[in-house]
Amino acid sequence: xxxxxxxxxxxxxxxxxxxxxxxxxxxxxxxxxxxxxxxxxxxxxxxxxxxxxxxxxxxxxxxxxxxxxxxxxxxxxxxxxxxxxxxxxxxxxxxxxxxxxxxxxxxxxxxxxxxxxxxxx
Amino acid sequence: xxxxxxxxxxxxxxxxxxxxxxxxxxxxxxxxxxxxxxxxxxxxxxxxxxxxxxxxxxxxxxxxxxxxxxxxxxxxxxxxxxxxxxxxxxxxxxxxxxxxxxxxxxx
Numbered sequence: 001x002x003x004x005x006x007x008x009x010x011x012x013x014x015x016x017x018x019x020x021x022x023x024x025x026x027x028x029x030x031x032x033x034x035x036x037x038x039x040x041x042x043x044x045x046x047x048x049x050x051x052x053x054x055x056x057x058x059x060x061x062x063x064x065x066x067x068x069x070x071x072x073x074x075x076x077x078x079x080x081x082x083x084x085x086x087x088x089x090x091x092x093x094x095x096x097x098x099x100x101x102x103x104x105x106x107x108x109x110x111x112x113x114x115x116x117x118x119x120x121x
Numbered sequence: 122x123x124x125x126x127x128x129x130x131x132x133x134x135x136x137x138x139x140x141x142x143x144x145x146x147x148x149x150x151x152x153x154x155x156x157x158x159x160x161x162x163x164x165x166x167x168x169x170x171x172x173x174x175x176x177x178x179x180x181x182x183x184x185x186x187x188x189x190x191x192x193x194x195x196x197x198x199x200x201x202x203x204x205x206x207x208x209x210x211x212x213x214x215x216x217x218x219x220x221x222x223x224x225x226x227x228x
Contacts, residue, residue, distance in 0.1 A: 046208060047157075047165065049217040062216040096164055105171040106212035107155040111164035 002027035004097050004112035011118050012091075018084040018119075022097030022112055029078055031055055035100045036080045037108055038071065040093040048093075052100060053080060087119045123147050123211050125220040133228040140196040142223045144209035149189050153213035156185055156194045159222075160205045168207075169194065199225070 008020035022036070029036060037052040051061035053071040061069050070083045084091060094116050098108040124147035134140050144154065152172035157165035167176045169185035172192055182197040196203055204227055209220040 046221045047210070047219040049215075049219070060215050064216070098164075103171075105153065105155055105174070106217075107167045107170035107176070107210075108165075109167050109176065111166070114164055 002099060002110050004099065004110060006095060006097050006112045006115040008095075008115055008117065010116055011120065012087050013121050014088055014119055015086055018082075018087050018091065018117060020082045020084075020095055020097075020115065020117070021079050022081070023077070023079040024099075025078070028075075029055070029073060029080060030075050033102055035102060035106075036071075036073065037098045037100050038082045039096045039098060039108075041096070041114075042090075042093045050082065050084075050095075054102075089119050091117065092119045093117060122216055123150060123214060123218055125209055125211055125218050127209060127220040127223050129223060130221065131224040131226065133226055134199050135228045136199055136201055138199045138228075140199050140203075140225060142194045142207055142225075144187075144192040144194070144220050146190045146192075146211055146213075150211045150213035152188045153211055154185075154187070154192050155210045155212065156183075157208050157210060157219075158203075158205045159208065165208070196225075 035052045035054045038050040053059040059071045068085045073080045094114045096114045097112045099110040100108045126145045128143045154172045156169040159165040173185045184195045206222045206224045208222040
């Protein structure tokens with residue numbers, strides 16, 4: 001069973017770039033059956049889809065973040081990453097990585113535990 | 122963007138109660154609708170996908186129904202471990218969007 005684990009800095013200064021990694025274990029991120037997603041949750045709020053990336057490297061982004069976000073895959077390390085530039089306090093959130101199924105539902109069946117990111121000087 | 126709304130935003134119920142949560146999409150999303158359960162400090166867990174299909178390992182007391190714009194999640198007999206927040210999620214069109222959540226707590 002695949003497990004996902006996010007890692008990255010818990011504290012980022014405003015205007016800096018946030019970089020998060022999601023390491024997969026117990027299975028490979030290679031292959032066409034899945035896609036790899038980032039979702040965030042602001043304190044006390046609902047979930048926000050950031051984007052997802054396929055094994056081919058094709059990525060889809062939330063237009064609200066598109067100009068600042070980049071997703072990538074590193075199959076040699078079996079991990080995928082999120083880069084978010086020019087962060088502000090509004091980017092303070094819990095960030096989750098997840099695996100999605102390439103089927104009708106595109107549901108996300110495996111999630112990391114989440115990592116808290118605080119943007120503050 | 123497709124807006125997702127849920128009702129109620131919260132409810133209080135007792136063990137054994139039947140609970141129904143409604144999710145509405147701002148446009149037709151067919152059955153591109155998933156339901157997630159989230160407990161405090163934890164990642165969401167998928168319960169129902171494609172509007173009505175029970176995820177493997179999820180108890181059969183959870184059922185989903187609906188298509189188009191109106192969807193329902195029903196818990197037939199609430200159990201202590203079901204006290205949590207439930208949210209719907211559309212994957213009909215990007216940007217994928219989530220409902221705001223319905224919190225089920227103990228009466």
